[in-house]
Amino acid sequence: MNQPLYAIPGASEAVPPVSVAAASASGATTVAEVLADSQVEAVLDELDRDLIGLAPVKQRIRDIAALLVIDKLRLNLGLAAQSPSLHMSFTGNPGTGKTTVAMRMAEILHRLGYVRKGHLVAVTRDDLVGQYIGHTAPKTKEVLKKAMGGVLFIDEAYYLYRPENERDYGQEAIEILLQVMENQRDDLVVILAGYKDRMDTFFKSNPGMSSRVAHHLDFPDYNQTELLSIADLMLQQQNYRFDTAPGADARAAFGDYLNLRIAQPHFANARSVRNALDRARLRQASRLFADRHRALSRDDLTTLSADDIHGSRLFQRG
Numbered sequence: 001m002n003q004p005l006y007a008i009p010g011a012s013e014a015v016p017p018v019s020v021a022a023a024s025a026s027g028a029t030t031v032a033e034v035l036a037d038s039q040v041e042a043v044l045d046e047l048d049r050d051l052i053g054l055a056p057v058k059q060r061i062r063d064i065a066a067l068l069v070i071d072k073l074r075l076n077l078g079l080a081a082q083s084p085s086l087h088m089s090f091t092g093n094p095g096t097g098k099t100t101v102a103m104r105m106a107e108i109l110h111r112l113g114y115v116r117k118g119h120l121v122a123v124t125r126d127d128l129v130g131q132y133i134g135h136t137a138p139k140t141k142e143v144l145k146k147a148m149g150g151v152l153f154i155d156e157a158y159y160l161y162r163p164e165n166e167r168d169y170g171q172e173a174i175e176i177l178l179q180v181m182e183n184q185r186d187d188l189v190v191i192l193a194g195y196k197d198r199m200d201t202f203f204k205s206n207p208g209m210s211s212r213v214a215h216h217l218d219f220p221d222y223n224q225t226e227l228l229s230i231a232d233l234m235l236q237q238q239n240y241r242f243d244t245a246p247g248a249d250a251r252a253a254f255g256d257y258l259n260l261r262i263a264q265p266h267f268a269n270a271r272s273v274r275n276a277l278d279r280a281r282l283r284q285a286s287r288l289f290a291d292r293h294r295a296l297s298r299d300d301l302t303t304l305s306a307d308d309i310h311g312s313r314l315f316q317r318g
């Protein structure tokens, strides 16, 4: 292994060169044994259950997990040559689940012994790049130190590269990242996230980065039916539900809301659903608060009415 130019304190010196080796000491010879040892299937099942839609993304995560499991079995028989390259790009519009899936990916990598801790550190350009000369390297190294043993998630990663400014400090951060992605890839996985078209341009201008990223996952926008199911799931997780009484159907009202919201600027998929539900809960609370002397039942406290949804400013227009 090459010596890293940018050593991250407390990082790989403490870890064996291929950390998977330690985790495979169990001597498993079947896929079932590796799955049972690592309990990785529970994370995959959770991913299926907790995330609506995203079929292509879920399949890719399963494929990557399969690769890692087989890699462990190969290692047990002394067949592996090098730890696999696991850096990834997650592209898609805001609110399509990139951060959420990255957290699950970190968990999978941890359970299979590819990273020591399995945490996720999410950053943007400002966390890595300084304003003045000499500030970028320490900033980037500090972030890398925090991320070691887990996943570094760089949102809108293409902002690191600003070709219009020849002396942009982003380039310095990119160079440090490239070193660490190559030399310490046995204990750090980097996920670059952002809009697909901008990421494509970034990779074209940064072949070094492109060659280090092995897995590209594209997150599609959700359709209205999926967004409605996401709303159901989010409400269920918080002990709420839509009133579905005939004639006052809050779920149908939310479907109408979504149709209006999708056409608005800055629509952010599941994030917009979460924000809209938060505002509906506020309206529900105000409605209940106004009725001071009525004993509030479990039903009252958990139900969002059609009026709570229709109170949105989107319905007030025209």
Ligand SMILES: Nc1ncnc2c1ncn2[C@@H]1O[C@H](COP(=O)(O)OP(=O)(O)OP(=O)(O)O)[C@@H](O)[C@H]1O
Residues within 6 Å of the ligand: 050, 051, 052, 053, 054, 092, 093, 094, 095, 096, 097, 098, 099, 100, 101, 155, 230, 233, 268, 270, 271, 274
């Ligand atoms: N498929 C899904 N099913 C259920 N909830 C989802 C789904 N996708 C996203 N969410 C929820 O929507 C919110 C936004 O998701 P997340 O932050 O992962 O998106 P993102 O693509 O990283 O967006 P951004 O780039 O804007 O941060 C989170 O609360 C997440 O739990």
